[in-house]
Amino acid sequence: MSRNKAPHLTPEQFRTRGHQMIDLIADYMSDIESFPVLSQVDAGEIYSSFPVHPPERSESYEKMLQDVKDIIIPGLTHWQSPNFFAYFPSNASGPSILGDMLSSGFGIQGMLWSTSPACTELETLMLDWMVEITGLPEHFHSKNSGGGVIQESASSAALCAAVAGREKALRNGHSEHSQLVGYISNQTHSSAEKSLKIAGFRDHQIRTIEVSSDFSMDPNHLLEMIRTDLSDGKKPAFVCATVGTTSSLAVDPVPQISEITNEFDIWLHVDGAYSGSATVCPEYRHLLNGIENADSYCFNPHKWLLTNFDCDLFYVKKKSDLVDALTFTPEYLRNKATESGQVFDYSGWQVSLGRRFRSLKLWFVIRHYGIEGLRAHIRSHIQYAAQFTQWIKDDDEFELFQKTVLNLVCFRHKEGNAKTRQILETANASGKLFATHTVLNDQYLIRFVPGAVRTEMRHVEEAWKEFKSAAS
Amino acid sequence: MSRNKAPHLTPEQFRTRGHQMIDLIADYMSDIESFPVLSQVDAGEIYSSFPVHPPERSESYEKMLQDVKDIIIPGLTHWQSPNFFAYFPSNASGPSILGDMLSSGFGIQGMLWSTSPACTELETLMLDWMVEITGLPEHFHSKNSGGGVIQESASSAALCAAVAGREKALRNGHSEHSQLVGYISNQTHSSAEKSLKIAGFRDHQIRTIEVSSDFSMDPNHLLEMIRTDLSDGKKPAFVCATVGTTSSLAVDPVPQISEITNEFDIWLHVDGAYSGSATVCPEYRHLLNGIENADSYCFNPHKWLLTNFDCDLFYVKKKSDLVDALTFTPEYLRNKATESGQVFDYSGWQVSLGRRFRSLKLWFVIRHYGIEGLRAHIRSHIQYAAQFTQWIKDDDEFELFQKTVLNLVCFRHKEGNAKTRQILETANASGKLFATHTVLNDQYLIRFVPGAVRTEMRHVEEAWKEFKSAAS
Numbered sequence: 003m004s005r006n007k008a009p010h011l012t013p014e015q016f017r018t019r020g021h022q023m024i025d026l027i028a029d030y031m032s033d034i035e036s037f038p039v040l041s042q043v044d045a046g047e048i049y050s051s052f053p054v055h056p057p058e059r060s061e062s063y064e065k066m067l068q069d070v071k072d073i074i075i076p077g078l079t080h081w082q083s084p085n086f087f088a089y090f091p092s093n094a095s096g097p098s099i100l101g102d103m104l105s106s107g108f109g110i111q112g113m114l115w116s117t118s119p120a121c122t123e124l125e126t127l128m129l130d131w132m133v134e135i136t137g138l139p140e141h142f143h144s145k146n147s148g149g150g151v152i153q154e155s156a157s158s159a160a161l162c163a164a165v166a167g168r169e170k171a172l173r174n175g176h177s178e179h180s181q182l183v184g185y186i187s188n189q190t191h192s193s194a195e196k197s198l199k200i201a202g203f204r205d206h207q208i209r210t211i212e213v214s215s216d217f218s219m220d221p222n223h224l225l226e227m228i229r230t231d232l233s234d235g236k237k238p239a240f241v242c243a244t245v246g247t248t249s250s251l252a253v254d255p256v257p258q259i260s261e262i263t264n265e266f267d268i269w270l271h272v273d274g275a276y277s278g279s280a281t282v283c284p285e286y287r288h289l290l291n292g293i294e295n296a297d298s299y300c301f302n303p304h305k306w307l308l309t310n311f312d313c314d315l316f317y318v319k320k321k322s323d324l325v326d327a328l329t330f331t332p333e334y335l336r337n338k339a340t341e342s343g344q345v346f347d348y349s350g351w352q353v354s355l356g357r358r359f360r361s362l363k364l365w366f367v368i369r370h371y372g373i374e375g376l377r378a379h380i381r382s383h384i385q386y387a388a389q390f391t392q393w394i395k396d397d398d399e400f401e402l403f404q405k406t407v408l409n410l411v412c413f414r415h416k417e418g419n420a421k422t423r424q425i426l427e428t429a430n431a432s433g434k435l436f437a438t439h440t441v442l443n444d445q446y447l448i449r450f451v452p453g454a455v456r457t458e459m460r461h462v463e464e465a466w467k468e469f470k471s472a473a474s
Numbered sequence: 475m476s477r478n479k480a481p482h483l484t485p486e487q488f489r490t491r492g493h494q495m496i497d498l499i500a501d502y503m504s505d506i507e508s509f510p511v512l513s514q515v516d517a518g519e520i521y522s523s524f525p526v527h528p529p530e531r532s533e534s535y536e537k538m539l540q541d542v543k544d545i546i547i548p549g550l551t552h553w554q555s556p557n558f559f560a561y562f563p564s565n566a567s568g569p570s571i572l573g574d575m576l577s578s579g580f581g582i583q584g585m586l587w588s589t590s591p592a593c594t595e596l597e598t599l600m601l602d603w604m605v606e607i608t609g610l611p612e613h614f615h616s617k618n619s620g621g622g623v624i625q626e627s628a629s630s631a632a633l634c635a636a637v638a639g640r641e642k643a644l645r646n647g648h649s650e651h652s653q654l655v656g657y658i659s660n661q662t663h664s665s666a667e668k669s670l671k672i673a674g675f676r677d678h679q680i681r682t683i684e685v686s687s688d689f690s691m692d693p694n695h696l697l698e699m700i701r702t703d704l705s706d707g708k709k710p711a712f713v714c715a716t717v718g719t720t721s722s723l724a725v726d727p728v729p730q731i732s733e734i735t736n737e738f739d740i741w742l743h744v745d746g747a748y749s750g751s752a753t754v755c756p757e758y759r760h761l762l763n764g765i766e767n768a769d770s771y772c773f774n775p776h777k778w779l780l781t782n783f784d785c786d787l788f789y790v791k792k793k794s795d796l797v798d799a800l801t802f803t804p805e806y807l808r809n810k811a812t813e814s815g816q817v818f819d820y821s822g823w824q825v826s827l828g829r830r831f832r833s834l835k836l837w838f839v840i841r842h843y844g845i846e847g848l849r850a851h852i853r854s855h856i857q858y859a860a861q862f863t864q865w866i867k868d869d870d871e872f873e874l875f876q877k878t879v880l881n882l883v884c885f886r887h888k889e890g891n892a893k894t895r896q897i898l899e900t901a902n903a904s905g906k907l908f909a910t911h912t913v914l915n916d917q918y919l920i921r922f923v924p925g926a927v928r929t930e931m932r933h934v935e936e937a938w939k940e941f942k943s944a945a946s
Contacts (some may be wrong), residue, residue: 006847006849007854008843008847009842009847010568010851011567013500013503013570016496016571019572020496023572023576024492024575027492027579028488028492031579032485043591045591045817047666048599049595049803052596053901055603056603056608056846057845059844065841066837066838066841066842074596075592076590076592077590077591078590079582079590080582081580081582081583088905089589089806092581094581095484096487096488096491097483099578103495104495106571106575107498109553109566110550110552110553110605111564116512116551117561118513118549118550118551119519119550120515120545120550121549123521123549124549127521127524132528144907159825165671179651193802196802200633200672200673201673202640202651202674203674211541223642248804248806251814269623310578312828328668328672330668331664332664332720334910351669353633353672353825354627354784355629356629358783369532370532370538371527371532372529374530375531379480379482432819439805439806440805449806455482
């Protein structure tokens with residue numbers, strides 16, 4: 003048996019290596035435009051670049067950093083590139099990286115208030131600040147009936163909402179789980195259906211509501227389905243409405259939907275994962291019309307609000323609905339603070355027991371940018387999308403699929419699907435940009451989303467030239 | 475409408491601030507013994523130290539760092555203190571912090587192979603390396619029927635296991651969800667029951683199995699309950715066995731339990747969240763006897779294996795069982811690599827769609843420490859616990875509750891519960907250490923776990939003196 007000592011880093015060794023790591027990250031930021039945006043490696047190439055067996059003995063830091071440069075970086079798709087226009091952005095701003103470093107450095111566990119009061123209370127404060135910044139209803143503020151918590155993602159938030167809705171529907175004891183029904187539209191994010199299924203809803207308990215011509219949920223069809231289910235002895239339990247669908251940023255009519263869910267006492271979850279960030283600007287708050295009647299709401303600063311993954315903000319109208327569904331406190335976690343009832347234990351607001359100090363990064367972002375800076379960030383991207391839209395309108399080869407919403411442009415080549423797909427593949431293969439596609443009404447569409455932290459008008463111009471060149 | 479520009483950091487501004495942040499973290503590491511281990515703040519104190527309203531304009535970095543020192547640090551319970559002996563440790567080693575910084579800096583999303591091949595493939599390689607390092611069955615290796623994935627926590631892993639088990643039990647179409655039954659013991663971590671409930675098991679579908687005198691699950695009682703359920707027309711679907719319970723590190727008899735689960739075709743999940751890390755040492759591999767018959771297994775390097783939260787390693791014997799239960803691919807995520815079937819898309823192995831590049835920190839840890847260093851780390855803590863145990867054995871005031879397992883010492887004052895509780899509260903209030911308690915057989919016990927990265931024998935000695943002094 004070896005009696006070697008583990009080679010822990012001293013604070014001074016950590017300092018030296020930390021400075022080297024910061025330099026590597028700062029260099030990556032400087033050089034990022036020199037890499038092909040979409041990684042060009044083949045399946046299995048990264049895996050087989052490394053030894054099959056783990057090292058017996060400590061390796062040098064220099065060798066590890068060299069492998070990062072030689073092997074890892076070529077295997078990345080560069081989400082932080084200003085030429086990344088795919089999916090939705092994943093903003094990792096400087097201040098959020100700094101806040102996240104601090105979270106890693108402290109290495110605390112925020113499962114209970116007592117396991118680090120600052121972790122719980124700063125999180126509560128950030129969620130309360132965001133109520134003000136985005137103009138949310140006062141009942142989402144922690145001092146009132148509701149409150150907010152940071153979740154890993156909109157998927158986790160949807161799961162917690164589905165479980166809370168399920169429990170609320172079963173509380174009166176008149177229904178069985180197998181009678182419950184959940185409602186989504188055919189444009190709702192896959193995470194909502196996945197959440198319902200994880201929460202035990204079977205296929206026959208999930209209804210897919212039709213959408214109107216603008217791809218938003220048709221409230222008449224929702225009402226009709228609910229009435230049918232009720233007359234069949236089912237118990238409608240959960241509706242997920244979306245403010246900004248993934249394919250086209252369609253906005254489900256929350257005012258009409260919430261009238262229905264209120265009438266039939268159904269949990270309404272509003273998923274604003276992407277578009278919610280735009281409501282830092284007063285001129286986009288109308289997107290959340292009707293939100294005051296929702297039971298829960300989430301949006302992801304880790305998409306478009308400068309805060310690196312993971313940071314989904316999840317609000318509930320009534321804390322007790324969530325906490326009653328998700329709290330289990332065994333003996334070894336009991337403590338005076340919890341029993342006083344004066345504190346929040348966020349482990350009872352989420353699936354996992356453990357949790358990182360995630361609010362630090364959001365705190366750094368809000369303080370560094372200020373409300374003004376957050377608004378300027380959002381408005382810049384919307385302006386780029388508006389310019390790009392104008393180029394398409396003025397062009398004779400390409401056409402818009404729909405009116406541009408926020409910073410998502412859906413467009414196609416007039417020759418149709420095959421040509422459009424070929425243009426996207428050619429543009430992506432150039433390495434100069436990365437955009438993705440969707441299919442709506444059987445039309446293959448390029449989704450172009452200028453939303454990265456470092457994207458400027460010049461990058462959008464270059465992208466437009468690239469699409470034009472790929473078309474010819 | 476403001477036309478201000480958002481104050482994004484240039485790479486050079488980030489470099490300067492990053493160096494300052496590294497210095498703050500290195501100073502925190504140096505000074506950590508000077509803080510009271512358990513935060514002394516009152517409920518609401520941190521929240522009310524900050525402005526009620528968010529800032530309109532950008533604030534200075536210096537002011538933010540000052541607030542970290544003046545307000546946040548006093549609000550922390552210092553999990554990285556060498557005098558932290560509470561719960562289970564949450565190892566944030568230097569190399570893991572460096573790896574996590576890189577993950578934040580790259581800011582990529584690993585939901586699909588194509589969204590950053592290095593993220594998926596390095597993760598696969600790390601999970602395969604860990605099969606070798608901890609001597610797991612070959613079927614957990616990615617090249618065989620099974621494979622592994624990094625989950626947020628053992629709670630998330632248990633949830634995925636419960637859902638996979640549920641789906642397997644329902645696959646033949648002969649049973650309804652309401653007939654399924656899940657089995658835990660009264661010592662199983664609360665996350666297993668929570669997972670079953672999230673997955674839709676109602677109270678009447680969860681059985682709590684009795685434990686033997688050593689607090690391990692009684693396989694005879696398990697068998698009896700399963701037979702009763704079968705004769706009642708129920709469908710046993712999921713058993714969670716624990717290798718190292720939270721209260722006392724009891725080890726459920728996986729060889730006998732797995733004989734039963736195999737006979738009745740029930741999903742067996744083995745939760746090795748804490749003790750699994752010890753199996754890097756060949757002399758503790760016997761803890762996992764029988765693991766070859768389990769359907770899934772997890773352990774947390776973010777507890778005792780030098781890797782900061784979140785890093786739970788979750789293995790399944792058959793990939794398809796997990797992936798079939800958790801994969802939903804909408805149009806906007808379709809891509810050639812996925813359709814080729816040659817790659818893993820880890821979003822289909824977990825609840826959330828999005829995911830961080832979490833394997834980087836594990837890669838840094840394994841390469842920095844080497845297998846030798848990982849073993850030395852584990853063995854040092856076990857040696858400290860053995861020494862502490864000897865002091866108790868030689869003492870006339872305190873007594874052991876049970877034989878010490880690994881590095882968990884459960885002990886009490888001979889005068890009983892009230893005295894033991896008072897000693898723990900006095901010791902914790904001193905700020906010189908932090909330990910927690912549990913209750914077993916109605917006895918209030920101090921749980922003492924020397925497992926922090928920087929804990930040395932001298933800290934364990936000081937803790938012993940502190941308990942002695944609190945007792946007098």
